[in-house]
Amino acid sequence: MRHPTGQLAEYVAGTLPARDAAAVAAHLPRCPACRQEVAGWQHLADGVRARMAPAPAAVLAAVRRRLAAPNAAGSVAAPPVYRAVPGARPLARAAGLLAHQWRLVGWRVWAVSAVVLVAGMALAGWVSVPAQPVLAVVVPLVGALAVASACGGDALNDELIRATPTSVRTVLLARLTLVLAAVFVAALAGSLVLSLAGAGGPGRLLAAWLGPMVLLSAVSFAFSVIWRPAVGLSAALAVWALRALMAAGHADPAVAGAVEAMWRTSWPPLVTAGALVAGVLAIVPRLASMRTVQIRS
Incomplete structure (x- = not known):
């Protein structure tokens, strides 16, 4: 049904x-x-x-x-021009939109993400292995979890979005920007703390997780918006587990090398992530219009 x-x-x-x-x-x-x-x-x-x-x-x-009333040319009078036209003061409007998204994202998303991130940072500082591999595993997973929970179709009120002049593309982009920015700032702060504790240079720690976080978050975003948050998180976990298997040597070296190349802060994962997000934003209005009533008993 x-x-x-x-x-x-x-x-x-x-x-x-x-x-x-x-x-x-x-x-x-x-x-x-x-x-x-x-x-x-x-x-x-x-x-x-x-x-x-x-x-x-x-x-x-x-x-x-x-x-x-007709105007001088004999046609219907033109509607008046209002001062608060859509698009005026774009920076203020963008800031207000992001502020509203901050309140709309459930507190559980922030709480769970914070707990996992803090635990991962503590583990990276405590274990004897280098901190970079630990951060490359933990931070991308936190980003994918937060994005799936905040940007999925079940989390957005389609009826309310359609009733406002703000397009669903803008709302989704604002939600994605807010969540990724929050995870980025928190992970960056943790990386700086680890760097001060002698875990490595801040640039190397940042490069260990930034590219993978962007890629895994884009995968989570795409599947969450097109289907549902559970599918988005499952897809991100599948990519995450595949990389773990490749890193453990349970695959052909050529395949493992290709997967590892996508798990770096370089242009291939960043371009792939950008293409995923852009593609989803391009088809979102069509997806919304196709969500009609389909009842099957």
Whole structure:
């Protein structure tokens, strides 16, 4: 059974096409989870309507007259130009968007990522082996975990995104930027602490995990957005485990060399990661429009 989660808000608002609305109505009696979500959307709609004051009749009449009044050329009057047009003050808008994403990402994402990262940094400083291999294993995994948890389809409210002038591409890019920036800053701080403790130069420690983190996070992002966070994390773990097997010598040397080349801070993994992210952002609007109600009993 496929749940019509992406259409429930439109169903409550009465804007869903008749055929889809009938399919949702037929599904609701058999699905307590969807009925509960419909009740939540209905409660939200009732609260918004209760707080909205009706527009004065004089204002509505003035708007109708303005829309119907011809201009000097005999055509319909052009709409007024507002000061707060979309795209004005792009830097301030970007900063506000990132700030909102910080609050929207669940605290569990930050807590789990912090615990794993701190444990990995402590292990890198405690074990007798060089810190670089440990960081190359831990930091990319933290990035993939955080990205899958924060950027997956289940974590984004499609109905709310469609109701705002901010495109889903922009929201996803902001979410990805915020999560990767947070992991990068935390890992960089840990690397500097390890460097001061004598674990190696800061540049070498940074190079050990930066490229792999970007690549693994891009894999996690792509599969999480196209399918779901669990698939994204599974794909990232598969790549991570493959690299571990290659590093342990359980593969053909040529294959192991190719995998190891992608697990470095160099242009091949960075270009691959950029292509993955760009490809996903290019098809996201089409994916959103294809998420229609499909119910199979």
